[in-house]
Structure formats: structure tokens, C-alpha cells
Amino acid sequence: MNRPLDGILVLEFAQYLAGPYAGLRLADLGARVIKIERPGTGDACRQLATKNLFVDGDSLVFHTINRNKESFAANLKDPKDLELVKRLIAKADVMTHNFRPGVMEKIGLDYESVSALNPRIVYGEVTGYGKEGPWRAKPGQDLLVQALSGLTWLTGNADDPPVPFGLAAADMICGTHLAQGILAALAARERTGRGSLVEVSLLESVLDLQFEVLTTHFNDGGQLPRRARYRNAHAYLGAPYGIYETKDGYIAIAMGSLTRLGELIGLPSLAEFDKDPADRFDKRNEIKLALAAQFKTRTTAEWLAVLEPADYWCADVFDYPRLLAHEGYRVLGMEQEVRRPNGATVRTLRCPIRIDGQRLYSDVAAPVLGNANQTLNEEPSDA
Amino acid sequence: MRPLEGITVVDFSQFLSGPSASLRLADLGARVIKVERPGTGDICRQLYVSNTFLDGESTVFLAINRNKESLALDLKNPEDRRHIEQLVARADIVMHNFRPGVMERLGLDYERVRAINPRVIYGVITGYGEEGPWRDKPGQDLLLQALSGLTWLSGNADDGPVPMGLSIVDIFAGAQLVQGLLACLIRRERTGQGGLVEVSMLESILDFQFEPLTVYFQDGGQLPQRTATNNAHAYLGAPYGIYQTADGYLALAMGRIPQLGELLGCPRLLDYTDPASWFDQRDEIKAILAEHLRTKPTADWLAVLEPADIWCAEVLDWKRLRAHEGYRVLGMEQTARRGDGFEHLTTRCPIRINGQRLYAGRGAPDVGEHNERILKELLS
Numbered sequence: 001m002n003r004p005l006d007g008i009l010v011l012e013f014a015q016y017l018a019g020p021y022a023g024l025r026l027a028d029l030g031a032r033v034i035k036i037e038r039p040g041t042g043d044a045c046r047q048l049a050t051k052n053l054f055v056d057g058d059s060l061v062f063h064t065i066n067r068n069k070e071s072f073a074a075n076l077k078d079p080k081d082l083e084l085v086k087r088l089i090a091k092a093d094v095m096t097h098n099f100r101p102g103v104m105e106k107i108g109l110d111y112e113s114v115s116a117l118n119p120r121i122v123y124g125e126v127t128g129y130g131k132e133g134p135w136r137a138k139p140g141q142d143l144l145v146q147a148l149s150g151l152t153w154l155t156g157n158a159d160d161p162p163v164p165f166g167l168a169a170a171d172m173i174c175g176t177h178l179a180q181g182i183l184a185a186l187a188a189r190e191r192t193g194r195g196s197l198v199e200v201s202l203l204e205s206v207l208d209l210q211f212e213v214l215t216t217h218f219n220d221g222g223q224l225p226r227r228a229r230y231r232n233a234h235a236y237l238g239a240p241y242g243i244y245e246t247k248d249g250y251i252a253i254a255m256g257s258l259t260r261l262g263e264l265i266g267l268p269s270l271a272e273f274d275k276d277p278a279d280r281f282d283k284r285n286e287i288k289l290a291l292a293a294q295f296k297t298r299t300t301a302e303w304l305a306v307l308e309p310a311d312y313w314c315a316d317v318f319d320y321p322r323l324l325a326h327e328g329y330r331v332l333g334m335e336q337e338v339r340r341p342n343g344a345t346v347r348t349l350r351c352p353i354r355i356d357g358q359r360l361y362s363d364v365a366a367p368v369l370g371n372a373n374q375t376l377n378e379e380p381s382d383a
Numbered sequence: 384m385r386p387l388e389g390i391t392v393v394d395f396s397q398f399l400s401g402p403s404a405s406l407r408l409a410d411l412g413a414r415v416i417k418v419e420r421p422g423t424g425d426i427c428r429q430l431y432v433s434n435t436f437l438d439g440e441s442t443v444f445l446a447i448n449r450n451k452e453s454l455a456l457d458l459k460n461p462e463d464r465r466h467i468e469q470l471v472a473r474a475d476i477v478m479h480n481f482r483p484g485v486m487e488r489l490g491l492d493y494e495r496v497r498a499i500n501p502r503v504i505y506g507v508i509t510g511y512g513e514e515g516p517w518r519d520k521p522g523q524d525l526l527l528q529a530l531s532g533l534t535w536l537s538g539n540a541d542d543g544p545v546p547m548g549l550s551i552v553d554i555f556a557g558a559q560l561v562q563g564l565l566a567c568l569i570r571r572e573r574t575g576q577g578g579l580v581e582v583s584m585l586e587s588i589l590d591f592q593f594e595p596l597t598v599y600f601q602d603g604g605q606l607p608q609r610t611a612t613n614n615a616h617a618y619l620g621a622p623y624g625i626y627q628t629a630d631g632y633l634a635l636a637m638g639r640i641p642q643l644g645e646l647l648g649c650p651r652l653l654d655y656t657d658p659a660s661w662f663d664q665r666d667e668i669k670a671i672l673a674e675h676l677r678t679k680p681t682a683d684w685l686a687v688l689e690p691a692d693i694w695c696a697e698v699l700d701w702k703r704l705r706a707h708e709g710y711r712v713l714g715m716e717q718t719a720r721r722g723d724g725f726e727h728l729t730t731r732c733p734i735r736i737n738g739q740r741l742y743a744g745r746g747a748p749d750v751g752e753h754n755e756r757i758l759k760e761l762l763s
Binding site: 002004005006007008025029030050051052053055060061063064065129130132133134135138139141142143144145146147148149150152153154155156160161162163164165166167168169172173176177178179180181183184185186187188190191196197198199200201203204205207208209210211212213214215216217218219220222224225226227232233234235236237238241242243245250252253254255277278281282311313314315316317318319320321323326327328329330331332334335346347348349351352353354355356357 | 595598
């Protein structure tokens, strides 16, 4: 099939997760993505393992984020290598990096220098906290950004300490913002002929992630978020919003009339709280306690059998094995296997976006360091 | 100049997932026309959170729909239908997040819109895709968190499922849609070809978990194991987590355990010399750290850890964050002003283009606020 970014060349100097996640998305949408890596060690993420899992010499995390890319090993401090990289830059459409402020200036690959070399290039930069202010030199690390941004006061119950999101949420969301900015700039370039500088930071991205709740905070007299005492799922939403334990598992209940819920689950007293709409929030602890006691009396399947036919918004709570076994997951075809030329394979997910009715699969595994050096050195410079 | 200037988006979507995508397109320069039902409009207008509403609308609606125009039309009324067709004929992007089948019934599905406008980029957000047993299930954020396995990653081992405390699925799905739409826009500029972009909330929140799911596929199907206390990531060893101090909380991301023992003056940590133990014995290490870090204020710990380049940070709430120079210097806040003059604070677009922050202080529209102007343009 023709993919929307066919013919676009991306040079990825970025390491770890945020920048490379954007690169992965561009690759799946059709771009050719070449990682520019330090000879010998490469992207530091190659050695950054979770649960100590490695495949064919590289961490599983690296494989997950860098599939469908090529690798060009070059020492940016060696003039000969730098010259080769500049030749690539001259024909590239996009480059990305996440070096700390000042590093690319020293090498001579900052936006201004690169733009002189290739005025059509879209230049993407990821920082932790922007390039100004007291945090500019602080490590741009996911958990630290979650901690500083106020995000940790939204999850968990009222008496819990701050609870972080249990995955690299700042990196992931920032990567989507980088890809968005790059794509918008590429679309503009088709009309203006000129490239652009696109800058994102983990902190600004996690603030944007909180834009709804922050806007509420800005306009409610500056009150801090108040997580519900029990079964909290959203500090700003009233009962029944939450996940409740049942006789054999859990059930998620979103929103809907309390009276109707009371009728369905045999708790008619809930109707009391529907008289004043403010009660849903103000008395949510009381309501949630009553709900928690009631939901414990039957199994999840029994409750779903009552609530789903009535179109009450609810769902079972799955772990990975139950999710993966369910037809609702299987029908999506989200899994794919990627493979290195030497036969090493990794099972992972595909791109979540469908284009022209097609799911975007790719079986190309993350590159061995420098796997494109030979090809690229042989390619004519005007290719 | 903004990158999407000259691009027109006709947005039929409601709530958060679709409208968060069109907000981004608007901030990047596109003109976004929100097509709403006359009278009530987007249901999100009435979705009050914590009983806070402003100028007759929910704060959530105001946050998501600034920088857009509103066109109130009844899709079932023949004259309004004609206007809609004229509008989509001129659109660059048409998007919606109705449940499967609704746009087909309204005669505004991709095939029909493409017949009117072959260059159109057509975007769809569903809850669970258009096939399979969940296709008609409500595409609601908490339900998607619950079904997708996401709730077993946050919180501690004994906590049961813990949802992430904001609409992460809506927002992440909206972000995916923007990427697909823009990629197709680039293709259209190069080849003239339109395109169909589909994302679902479920596929998006699975992608959000691509790291833990890939680990799950690889390690023989072991469930994510949150730590007993101070969990921040089911797959990372100690010290990764947030710890209480004498006067607040401290986030510790990475660091060799014996080195932390020396810096923090905690001899019990010196024994963990084998890096494998930092994962295998992380519960035990975290318990020691938690006990020790409670003995002094956050600032004291930062004063020894930061100079040693240990990745750490204090934990702020929004009040302290907003007072901090590191936040203020970003200029993330802006005032939005509505058509009736009402003003409120909100955040700006997080992306900077050519060194410029993208502010856009036009407030969310009233239902049908721009009918006259848009209809006049259609007639011209």
C-alpha cells in the first residue's frame, strides 16, 4: 500500500523514549527513519533494560521503540563522520534530537546551522523543561516531570501519598506532540517550501495532558484537586465514577443517573442523592461506600448482566491475560512480530492508526548498530 | 505564521477525544468549525466537573473548545443538510467520533463525503474499532482503562486496579488522530490524494502500553508486578518511586543503591552491591529507603543528591508549581475571551514553532455563534 509519509527521510539523533517514539510513528506512517548513533554503544536505550530483558544484544525496550528504523553509526566529534552526517542532513526532510541545551550548538548541528545547509528541513527538539529557566539543566526524566508537574495528585485515593502514572506517560505524550509539530511543519513546507523548528518539552507536554483539570483549577479559586476517599478514578468527577470490587473481581462504573443505578443494583436509597445534582460530587464518599458494599455481594458477570442491557456505562476490569484472550482484543489484530536478518524476533504491537482502511504492519526489527552504514556510504549523494 | 494556516476542519465530534484533536489543529493554525446540534450543542457543554461551571458552560468544555467556531445545524433538516454538504465540499478535514453506523445513517460517511470532496481527509475516532463484540460499547475513558489492562500498572501491589486520574484514553486517542490526519494532509499536498484516518480509543491505549505489553509477550506472560510500596513503574527496580520525607515527598528515578546509601547516610543500603538485587529485592530496598527518607526534609535530601547527579525531584502540587520560576518561565497560561466578553484562564498549546509559543486566546464559542458568518461565506 502507499503510506502517507512515503518518500520522507527522517534522521533521528534522539535517544531514550520521547524522541524515538515520535520517530517510530513517522516510520509506521511511511517515513524512512535512520537513527544516527554513537559508534560502539549507540542509543543509550540499547542497554537500558526493564526486568533485565535483552534480545540479540539490545534491551527489549530499545527493540520496542526502535523497530522499523535503520541505524547509521557516526562519531559527531570526528570531522570525517560529521561530514557524512551533513551529507545526509542535506537530503533529509526531518531531524530530531533530545540533547541537553548547547550540545548541538557545539557540534554545529543546531537549527540555524542545519537550516543553512538545508532550508527545507523540519528540525525537532525535545527537552525536559524548555531551554530557559531554573530547570533547564535538570534531567528530563519521566518520573521527575510527573512529580514536578502536579500530576501525581490526581491518581489514587484521598489519603494516599502522591501516586505516579505507572508507565512513561510524560515521554509518551511528549513524543506525540513532537510528531504532531513535525507533521504540521511538513504540511506547511509543501506550500511554503521552507522548513521549521519544532520544540517540545516533557514538562509542557505533561501540563497539556492536564489541560482540562488545570483549567478547572485556574477558575475554581485555585483549589487543589481533591481525590475521592474511596474508589477514586478522577478527582473532579462525582459518584459513581470509579472501580468497585465485586464478589469475584472488579467492575468499572462510569457515569449515569444514580436513581437508575440504584434501581438496577437494588440500592433504592441512591435516589436520595439525585435530588440535588451537587450531591453527586459533594457526597461522593458516602455514595461510593454504599456502592462498594453493594457491588461486593455479587460477581462481576452478574452485575454486567444487569447493567449492560440497561445501557448503563460499565465494564469488566481486565488484566493482560484476560484482555488478550478476548475477542474484542483479538479482532483488532494489534500484535505483530518483527524480525532481524539473523532471525531474532520480538512480538510487539503495531501502529494504532489505520489509513485508508488498512492496519499499518511492519515486520522490520530494531536495527543492529550501524546496519545502514554500508548502504548509505554507497548511495550517490544526490539520491 | 502557523503551519496549518489555510486549512479548514469541519468537526462533528463531541466530548473530549475528537475535540482535543481539533483543538490541536486549531492551535497549529487551522480554522475549526464545530458542527453542533441546535439548542443543546456538544453534550460536553453540560458535563460539569466538581460542580464548577463558568459562563453557563462546563470548564472542561471551555478548555477543549477554545479557538473554534460553532455552527449549529440540524443534520436531519433538508436545508441544513444542503449547508453541510456545501461545507464539507470545501473542507480539508472532516472528523467525527460517533458510534459505528451513525454517519452512514446521516449520509455523511467517508464514501459519501468523498463523493462530494475527493481531496478530503476524513478522520474517525471510535471506542473499540468498527468490528468485533465491543463495537457498540460506550467509548468512555474509565471503561477503556478498565478493559485494556492499564489499571494494573499504577498504585502498589495490594491496591487492586488503580485508574489513572484523568481522561488519558480520550487524550491519547485524540493525539493519534492528529498524527494520522496530518500525515494524510502531507500526502495530499504531494499527490492530491485524500484519505481515511481511523483510530480507536482501545488501540490507542494499547499503544500507550506498548512497552509493558511487549515485555508481557516476551517474558512468558507474567503479569506486571507493582512493588509493595512506593511503586512508580511495575518493570523498574529500586529506587524508582516517590518517597515521603519529613516535610513532603521526593521522587527518585535512578541511582546505584550503594551510592545512594553513602549519599543519604543509610548504611543498610551498602550491602546491595549486585545490580540484579536492585530489581529482585526492590521491595526490601524500597522499605529501607522509605524509612530512612522520612527522617529529613526534602530540601536536605535534594542538597546531597542533586550535586551528585542523582535523578531526583521534589513533588509539587499545582499551587507550588505555579509559584515556581521553572513553571512561570514557560508561559503556559493564557487568558481566553469568549464572544460575550467572559474571560478565563487556561493553558496554551505545548508545541513551539520557529521559536514561538502558540497562544490563541479566543474562547470557546456559544452554540451557533458563527452561523451567520459561515452561512454567508457558503453563499458567496
